[in-house]
Amino acid sequence: MTKPMQNFPTPDHDELPDDLRERIDEETERTGFTPNVFSAFGYKPSHFRAFVAYHDALVEDTELAREEIEMIVVTVSGVNDCLYCVVAHGALLRIYAEAPKLADQLATNHRSANLSPNHRAMLDFAADLTESPESIGRTDLAKLRNHGFSEEAIWDITSVVAFYNLSNRMATVADMRPNEEFYSMGR
Structure with a gap:
């Protein structure tokens, strides 16, 4: 299995803040695997939260299909x-x-x-x-x-x-x- 990212350490899932673990677990359950972007962005929890919140806004509050x-x-x-x-x-x-x-x-x-x-x-x-x-x-x-x-x-x-x-x-x-x-x- 390839590491999610090669140039920075990927944090251990169990060491992430509760809200990040919950979001990652939801995505894992939905897709059947954990997309590496979720594991990688866990490196910086405050950035993970902002990144995911903006992504969600882009796909949920839009006129675009x-x-x-x-x-x-x-x-x-x-x-x-x-x-x-x-x-x-x-x-x-x-x-x-x-x-x-x-x-x-x-x-x-x-x-x-x-x-x-x-x-x-x-x-x-x-x-x-x-x-x-x-x-x-x-x-x-x-x-x-x-x-x-x-x-x-x-x-x-x-x-x-x-x-x-x-x-x-x-x-x-x-x-x-x-x-x-x-x-x-x-x-």
């Missing part, structure tokens, strides 16, 4: 070459979108995927914001509006992009490893 969130995550993570997030969220995308090939397409080059014009605009924006945030302006927001995204949806898209740029960088520096289970999920 869960598959759209995962499309953004996989695209951003592909641009950032983040192995953990490409593999883990690729599995979630395959499940939520019921599309076994989509995650691989988005992770390597979202422009090669068969997408609706709305989703293409959303992912173009996500990639541009990731690669060259200084280039983003009002015309980019207008383009999303023209593709039917509301102000709130644009905020949500931007929030997911920002959060996963943070997450990708943490996973990269920690050398976080995807669980073996993620590789075959939804295929």
Whole structure:
């Protein structure tokens, strides 16, 4: 079994604060295994709490469908070459979108995927914001509006992009490893 992260020590589950153990146990029961991101982020409990709370807000208080969130995550993570997030969220995308090939397409080059014009605009924006945030302006927001995204949806898209740029960088520096289970999920 590969350690959850290679560059920092992974805390022992039994030594974590009660609230973190409870959250990890809930996730383990729900998925059948403990995603390594949970074990890794236990390294810094205050950061774990904030990370998980923001993640939960992003997926629970949004105009975006869960598959759209995962499309953004996989695209951003592909641009950032983040192995953990490409593999883990690729599995979630395959499940939520019921599309076994989509995650691989988005992770390597979202422009090669068969997408609706709305989703293409959303992912173009996500990639541009990731690669060259200084280039983003009002015309980019207008383009999303023209593709039917509301102000709130644009905020949500931007929030997911920002959060996963943070997450990708943490996973990269920690050398976080995807669980073996993620590789075959939804295929």
